[in-house]
Amino acid sequence: EDQVTQSPEALRLQEGESSSLNCSYTVSGLRGLFWYRQDPGKGPEFLFTLYSAGEEKEKERLKATLTKKESFLHITAPKPEDSATYLCAPGNQGGKLIFGQGTELSVKP
Amino acid sequence: ETGVTQTPRHLVMGMTNKKSLKCEQHLGHNAMYWYKQSAKKPLELMFVYSLEERVENNSVPSRFSPECPNSSHLFLHLHTLQPEDSALYLCASSPFGGGAMDTQYFGPGTRLTVL
Numbered sequence: 001e002d003q004v005t006q007s008p009e010a011l012r013l014q015e016g017e018s019s020s021l022n023c024s025y026t027v028s029g030l031r032g033l034f035w036y037r038q039d040p041g042k043g044p045e046f047l048f049t050l051y052s053a054g055e056e057k058e059k060e061r062l063k064a065t066l067t068k069k070e071s072f073l074h075i076t077a078p079k080p081e082d083s084a085t086y087l088c089a090p091g092n093q094g095g096k097l098i099f100g101q102g103t104e105l106s107v108k109p
Numbered sequence: 110e111t112g113v114t115q116t117p118r119h120l121v122m123g124m125t126n127k128k129s130l131k132c133e134q135h136l137g138h139n140a141m142y143w144y145k146q147s148a149k150k151p152l153e154l155m156f157v158y159s160l161e162e163r164v165e166n167n168s169v170p171s172r173f174s175p176e177c178p179n180s181s182h183l184f185l186h187l188h189t190l191q192p193e194d195s196a197l198y199l200c201a202s203s204p205f206g207g208g209a210m211d212t213q214y215f216g217p218g219t220r221l222t223v224l
Binding site for chain 2: 004031032034036041042043044045046049087089091094095096097099100101102
């Protein structure tokens with residue numbers, strides 16, 4: 001059975017305090033791993049897709065990495081505007097996204 | 110309008126009402142999706158349409174009835190809902206669908222409350 005676990009469930013950081021979010025997955029025939037950002041009361045916003053172990057992608061203060069069993073979202077020197085829930089979603093062999101429950105990030109000034 | 114739009118943004122309905130949610134995508138995509146997002150739970154895929162044909166129905170109760178009249182529009186018809194159906198309903202679209210693993214783009218969602 002396809003499973004995705006994100007940790008921690010919630011993370012509170014001070015502005016400028018770097019950290020990482022984890023996404024552990026067991027998915028049949030991984031066909032890409034997607035990261036989304038979701039602000040309260042809004043739909044998820046696409047951030048990255050990673051396709052193979054060892055791949056990395058960066059966007060501003062965010063960097064996503066992928067191994068065979070995990071993906072990490074590294075946040076460097078975060079700002080308050082980075083506060084949001086970050087969703088990880090591996091795609092399985094059937095072309096479905098399997099979403100994790102998300103990590104709620106709060107960055108205080 | 111750009112991207113994926115959803116109306117209404119908020120909906121309150123009684124258990125005996127009938128209402129519809131509307132989604133429109135302005136991206137020229139071929140696939141459209143309905144998801145349910147309940148508090149503190151992962152997004153649950155409900156329905157998938159590819160080129161206006163339903164290709165996925167994830168054991169969703171019959172009180173939810175989707176309709177896709179063309180590749181740009183998707184509806185979710187609601188009737189005799191239960192309080193546990195209260196959630197954020199998200200629409201998404203992707204370029205290809207049909208089993209292709211392409212990026213899905215989401216609308217802002219409809220916050221549904223069933224009294």
